[in-house]
Amino acid sequence: MSIIELYTEEEVKFREEVREWVHKNIEPIADQVEKTDRYPREVFHELGKRGYIGSLFPPEYGGTGKGLVYDTIIGEELGKVCASIDMSRNGHILSNIPLIRFGSHELNSKYLRSMARGEKIGALCITEKNVGSDAAGMETTAKKDGNFYNINGEKRFITNGSQADYLTVFAITDPSVHAHIGMSTFIVEADTPGVEVIEDFELMGMRGCRNSHLKFTNVKVPKENLVGKENHGFIQLMDELDTERIVVTAACLGTAERALEIAAGYSAERVQFGKPIKNFEGVNFKIADMAVKIHASRLMLLRTARMIDRGIRVSKESAMTKLYLSEAAFEVSNMALQILGGIGYTKKYPLERFVRDLRIAMIGAGSSEIMRFLIQREVYKELLEKS
Numbered sequence: 605m606s607i608i609e610l611y612t613e614e615e616v617k618f619r620e621e622v623r624e625w626v627h628k629n630i631e632p633i634a635d636q637v638e639k640t641d642r643y644p645r646e647v648f649h650e651l652g653k654r655g656y657i658g659s660l661f662p663p664e665y666g667g668t669g670k671g672l673v674y675d676t677i678i679g680e681e682l683g684k685v686c687a688s689i690d691m692s693r694n695g696h697i698l699s700n701i702p703l704i705r706f707g708s709h710e711l712n713s714k715y716l717r718s719m720a721r722g723e724k725i726g727a728l729c730i731t732e733k734n735v736g737s738d739a740a741g742m743e744t745t746a747k748k749d750g751n752f753y754n755i756n757g758e759k760r761f762i763t764n765g766s767q768a769d770y771l772t773v774f775a776i777t778d779p780s781v782h783a784h785i786g787m788s789t790f791i792v793e794a795d796t797p798g799v800e801v802i803e804d805f806e807l808m809g810m811r812g813c814r815n816s817h818l819k820f821t822n823v824k825v826p827k828e829n830l831v832g833k834e835n836h837g838f839i840q841l842m843d844e845l846d847t848e849r850i851v852v853t854a855a856c857l858g859t860a861e862r863a864l865e866i867a868a869g870y871s872a873e874r875v876q877f878g879k880p881i882k883n884f885e886g887v888n889f890k891i892a893d894m895a896v897k898i899h900a901s902r903l904m905l906l907r908t909a910r911m912i913d914r915g916i917r918v919s920k921e922s923a924m925t926k927l928y929l930s931e932a933a934f935e936v937s938n939m940a941l942q943i944l945g946g947i948g949y950t951k952k953y954p955l956e957r958f959v960r961d962l963r964i965a966m967i968g969a970g971s972s973e974i975m976r977f978l979i980q981r982e983v984y985k986e987l988l989e990k991s
C-alpha cells in the first residue's frame with residue numbers, strides 16, 4: 605500500500621531516515637537480543653542522540669517536539685525488526701509523560717534532558733500484585749513527612765524496572781478518599797534506599813526487554829519530586845494512558861507489515877500440488893485479510909495520533925485503536941505463520957517470535973476486555989445522552 609498520501613513530505617522523509625538507521629543498527633543485533641534476552645544499553649544512547657526518544661519531549665528539555673505521529677513512525681519501523689527494543693523505548697518514554705505534561709520547570713529541568721538523550725532510563729510504575737486492570741484500587745502509599753514523602757508498596761510487571769535510573773511511581777496520598785482524588789505521581793531515583801528489585805520475569809516474548817517486580821520500603825522522596833499537584837495523580841494517569849495506547853501499538857503495525865511481506869514472498873515461491881501456494885484461495889484470501897487489517901490499522905493509528913498532537917481528548921479513539929491494532933496485528937502474524945506451514949513454526953523465520961511478541965499487546969496498557977469496557981461506556985454515553 606502506498607502511504608505517501610497519508611503523511612506529509614517531511615514525515616515520509618523522516619520515515620526513510622529512521623528505516624535506514626534501523627536497518628543498519630538494529631537489524632544486525634535483533635537475533636542477538638532474542639537469544640541473549642538483553643540489548644546493549646548504548647542502543648538507548650543512540651536512539652536518544654538521533655532524537656528517536658524525544659518526539660514527545662519539548663525542545664526546551666532536550667526533545668525534538670515533533671509529536672506523536674513522528675513517534676509512531678519510529679515505533680512502526682522498530683516494530684518491523686525488533687519490537688522488544690521498542691517496548692523498552694516506550695516504557696522509558698511513557699514514564700516521562702506525566703512530567704512533560706504536568707511537571708514543574710524545576711523538576712523537568714532536573715530529569716527530562718538526560719531522559720530525552722537516552723543517557724538515563726525511565727520506568728512507569730502503575731501495576732501492582734493485587735492491582736492490574738483496576739488501577740484505582742492501588743495499594744502503594746506515599747505519606748507526607750516534613751519535606752519528604754515516604755513510599756511503601758510493590759509494583760509488578762514494570763518495563764525497564766531493574767535497569768531504570770528514574771521511576772515514575774503512582775501512589776495513594778489520601779487513603780480516606782477515592783483514588784480518583786487521592787492518588788499522586790512521584791519521580792523516584794532508583795538508587796534511593798528502600799527501592800528493591802524482587803525479580804525480573806522471564807517473558808513469553810519481547811525478549812531483551814526487562815520486566816520487573818519492584819518493592820518500596822520507606823522510600824524517602826523529596827517533596828519537590830511530586831509531579832504536578834498532590835492528589836492529581838489519577839488525572840495524570842488517565843492522560844498518560846490515552847497516549848500510551850497509541851505509542852505501544854505503533855510497533856504492532858510494523859510487525860504485522862513485516863509478517864505480510866514474509867508471507868506474500870513465501871507463498872509466491874512455495875510450490876505444492878504443482879503450483880505456488882499463492883494460487884490457492886485458502887492462502888491468498890488470508891493475504892487479502894491481512895492487507896485489509898493493516899490498512900485499517902494504519903488509518904486508526906494515524907488519525908488518533910494526529911488528534912492527540914492537536915490536543916483533542918481521545919479516550920474512546922485511543923481505546924478503539926489499541927483494541928483493534930493489538931488484535932489485528934496478532935491475527936496477521938498468526939495467519940502469516942500459517943501460510944509458512946511447518947517452517948513458520950521454526951526459528952528459521954521470525955514469525956514465531958512475532959506471534960509471541962505481539963501477544964502482550966492484548967494485555968499491557970489495558971487488556972482487550974478493558975478496552976471494550978471503556979469503548980462501550982463512551983458509546984452508550986454518546987448515544988443515550990443524545991436521545
Ligand SMILES: Cc1cc2nc3c(=O)[nH]c(=O)nc-3n(C[C@H](O)[C@H](O)[C@H](O)COP(=O)(O)OP(=O)(O)OC[C@H]3O[C@@H](n4cnc5c(N)ncnc54)[C@H](O)[C@@H]3O)c2cc1C
Pocket residue numbers: 695727728729730731735736737738760761762763764807810815964967968969970971972973974977
Ligand atoms: C510484558 C509486560 C509489560 C508491562 N509493562 C508495564 C509497565 O511498564 N508499567 C506498569 O505499570 N504495568 C505494566 N504491565 C502491566 C499490565 O498493564 C497489566 O498486566 C494489565 O493492565 C493487566 O493487569 P493484570 O495483569 O493484573 O491482570 P488483571 O487485571 O488481574 O486481569 C486478569 C484478566 O481479567 C480481565 N478483567 C479484569 N477486569 C475486568 C473487567 N472489569 N471486565 C472484563 N475483564 C476483566 C482482564 O482483561 C484479564 O484478562 C506490563 C505487563 C506485562 C505482561
